[in-house]
Amino acid sequence: MLSGRGLLGEGPLPDRVHVPGHVAIEGDQLVWSWLHPDAPDPFQGRVDFQVVVAVASEIPLGVDTSDWTYEFIHHTRPHYNSPRGMLDAFVRVSDGRGILRFARRYGVLGTCTHGLPASHQPGCGLMPLTPRQWNPVYQEQWSHWLHYAQRASAMLRVAAALHQEKSGSREDWGTLHVGRGELSKLVLLFCQRPSLAQTYLAGLINDWLALANVQPRLSWGGPESTKPRFNLAGWGTFGILGVQLMAAVTRSQHVYICDGCGFPYIRERKPQAGRRNYCPACGEREANRQRQRKWRSQQQ
Numbered sequence: 001m002l003s004g005r006g007l008l009g010e011g012p013l014p015d016r017v018h019v020p021g022h023v024a025i026e027g028d029q030l031v032w033s034w035l036h037p038d039a040p041d042p043f044q045g046r047v048d049f050q051v052v053v054a055v056a057s058e059i060p061l062g063v064d065t066s067d068w069t070y071e072f073i074h075h076t077r078p079h080y081n082s083p084r085g086m087l088d089a090f091v092r093v094s095d096g097r098g099i100l101r102f103a104r105r106y107g108v109l110g111t112c113t114h115g116l117p118a119s120h121q122p123g124c125g126l127m128p129l130t131p132r133q134w135n136p137v138y139q140e141q142w143s144h145w146l147h148y149a150q151r152a153s154a155m156l157r158v159a160a161a162l163h164q165e166k167s168g169s170r171e172d173w174g175t176l177h178v179g180r181g182e183l184s185k186l187v188l189l190f191c192q193r194p195s196l197a198q199t200y201l202a203g204l205i206n207d208w209l210a211l212a213n214v215q216p217r218l219s220w221g222g223p224e225s226t227k228p229r230f231n232l233a234g235w236g237t238f239g240i241l242g243v244q245l246m247a248a249v250t251r252s253q254h255v256y257i258c259d260g261c262g263f264p265y266i267r268e269r270k271p272q273a274g275r276r277n278y279c280p281a282c283g284e285r286e287a288n289r290q291r292q293r294k295w296r297s298q299q300q
C-alpha cells in the first residue's frame with residue numbers, strides 16, 4: 001500500500017480529477033473556465049452549458065475527438081488527470097505561481113463567496129466572473145487557496161508528531177485551531193492528553209471530507225474500469241485532497257518532515273537516529289552534493 005516514491009496519501013481510493021480547459025491568474029484571483037474563453041458557442045445560446053460540460057468533462061486526455069460533431073471540443077475541452085501526487089503538490093503551494101501550476105495539473109478547489117468549497121451547503125455555488133452565459137468564467141481567491149494549503153500541511157505535521165508520541169508544534173495548532181478556546185490552554189491540554197489531540201485532528205479531517213461531500217461510489221465500465229471498482233469521491237479536487245489527507249494520516253507513522261525543504265513526505269523505513277532525512281527531491285540533490293564533494297576531495 002505504501003508508495004516507495006514518497007507520495008502522500010497515495011492509495012486506491014481517490015478518483016480521477018477534472019481539470020478545467022482554461023486556468024489563469026488575474027491579480028489576486030485564480031480565474032478558470034471549463035472550456036477556453038474564446039471557444040465559440042456552437043449552440044448559439046440554445047443549449048444549457050451545464051448539460052454540455054457533463055459530457056465534455058468526461059473525455060479522457062489523449063482521445064481524438066476531431067471527428068466529433070462538436071469539433072470545438074477538440075481544442076477547448078476540459079480533461080481529466082490522475083490525482084497521483086496531488087497532496088504532495090498541494091502542501092507546497094505558497095504563492096500565485098504555485099497555485100497556477102497546481103490548478104493546471106490537478107484542477108481547482110471550486111470555492112464560493114464564503115471561501116469554502118461550494119459543496120459545503122446546498123444552493124451555494126462557484127463565483128462567476130461574468131454573468132451567466134455560454135462557458136462561464138469563475139474566480140477563486142488566492143488567500144483561500146493558501147489557507148487550505150497551510151492547513152493541509154499543518155495537519156500532516158501534527159499527525160507525524162502524534163505518531164511519534166509528540167503533541168505537535170504550537171505553530172501548527174495555531175494554523176489549525178479556529179474559534180472557541182484559548183490556543184495556549186489547548187496546546188497544554190494536548191501535551192497532557194495526546195488522545196485528545198488525536199481526536200481533534202481526526203475531527204478536522206472529517207470536517208474537510210464533510211465540506212467536500214465525500215461519499216463512497218461504485219464505478220463500472222468506461223474507458224479505464226472494466227471491473228467494478230469502489231472509490232470515494234466528492235467535490236472534485238477538494239474532495240480528493242480530503243481523501244488523500246485521510247489516507248496519509250492513517251499511515252502517518254511513515255510521514256516525516258524533510259530536513260531539506262521542511263515539507264512532510266512519506267518514507268518506507270524509519271530514518272536512523274541522529275541522521276538527517278530528506279524527501280525524494282531533496283535526497284537526490286543531497287546525494288549529488290556529496291558525490292561532488294567526494295569527487296573534489298579525490299582530485300586534490
Ligand SMILES: [Zn+2]
Binds near residue numbers: 112113114116117121
Ligand atoms: Zn458558500
Ligand SMILES: [Zn+2]
Binds near residue numbers: 261282
Ligand atoms: Zn525536501
